[in-house]
Amino acid sequence: MPFAAEPPVINEAATAFMLIASSMVLLMTPGLALFYGGMTRSKSVLNMMMMSFGAMAVVGIVYVLWGYSMSFGNLQDGGGDIAGIFSNPFHLFGLSQLTGADGAARLIDPFGVGVWIPEYIYAGFQLTFAVITVALISGAIADRVKFGTWITFAVIWVTVVYFPIAHMVWGGGLLSGAEGGLSAKLFGATDGVASVLPIDFAGGTVVHINAGAAGLALALVVGKRLGFGKVAMRPHNLPLVMIGAGLLWFGWFGFNAGSELAADGVASSVWLNTTVATCAAAIGWLVVEKIRDGHATSLGAASGVVAGLVAITPACGALSPVGSIILGVVAGGLSALAVGLKYKFGYDDSLDVVGVHLVAGLWGTVGAGLLATKTGLFYGGGWQQTVLQVLIAVISLVLSFVLTYAIALALKATLGWRISEDAESEGIDQAVHAESGYEIGGFPASGGRTTSRPVVQAAKAEGANA
């Protein structure tokens, strides 16, 4: 990455913006916990939410230790890149190198545009992306897996799949516009930059196709919930789902606009594109539902919102507002149709990670090639951009699916994925976490269930009498 001849000066507006954007993206994971938690049955709401919070806890630490190094360690000094696939995990291990010899925080200008921000907050911003990507996968395997296996999976998956793909797309690796990348090899390069730049503004490939393909692989290896297709598995709390969708939408502005890494005109157009695509997707989903099922549902509105946000994620920096509306309405309609596939093919992607994130992620990545105002097929930009978009989408999908499948099989053979059948039918919250999400039907006047009492205090009282 370019070093300025004079020492770089911190851009405080961009830094303030990135501090806020990173905090907003971090809020998306608790938002996702609500979105997913409300969709499960009441006996497994806590486990579902804990899969998000657990991912937050371990991925956050792993990211600081070796994650940032593996994805972006090469950005500042060009060192550590390994065949364009990942970067040396030990190059910036623990990130203590981000404070320079003079005691000041090291600055970075990832896009080479003269906007310098402390590398700490760039790493922090990227950390929040790794966290939510792992958490997204959990919806495919709701209600039925051991918490320890999930946490182990989170650490292995983010290391073997996420960090390399983030490096390939955003860290100057194989799927980026760098000189050694796929696009430069196919369509040529000028001055060390590919002539046709892959479009993935905020993570259609890295986050959504990646999480969706991983969810599909996990759902296949882990297997169906007991009674899948026979027992009614209705969402237990749709208001939670809608609060979650609202928090995701809010946080997503940090995700998309923040990916500009500066508070500027592009970030502003991204904000607007993100909004209208999401509105359009909610409408797209509801129209499909109304025609097919006869009702426009609240779950459909919440799901349409998420599908729209997913689809606009790669495309938000390249489209016009009207292009974003078209992208969004198609995303909502496609996902509404895709969520039924699991019943046809008989895999239990419990909360539709495939139907929403994989399908809308694929559409958004490919749609960016069609609708980009500068290079898109529909704008007379030729076919190269669309072909390139299809390629990076398919490569991410296959890579993520194959690697996740292998990791899932290895964990199945060692730790095992499933909790016992008894525990699953009684409810994973009680079996795994020794808690229940709600106290329903208790007797409040007597302080809860009449048979419950605090064990520790009771034991002390007995001891005092002895």
Place this chain on the structure above:
Amino acid sequence: MKLITAIIKPHQLDEVKEALEAFGVAGMTISEASGYGRQRGHSEVYRGAEYTVDFVPKVRLEVLVDDVDSSDVLEVILKAAQTGRIGDGKIWAVPVDEVVRVRTGERGVDAL
């Protein structure tokens, strides 16, 4: 003495309660219940998957009355709970051997 049990639509509860109070019934017990009769349940759709919900929410109302009031009370509940549409519920009465008021130990009709 008789125990009158009525399974009614939840939104008819207030009307039934007021009618019983106007008649002079001093107390009652209600509980949330689920069930179906001839109206069967209803269907709900989540992300295109249709579920039949067999048991629909009902209120179970129980009143203890003297034998002589039994048919009148039953009639009061019937009038207040009836909407004429399917799913209005059922009312039945069964004989009760003994009733005791816990606070005083009074028995029989005195305990009502």
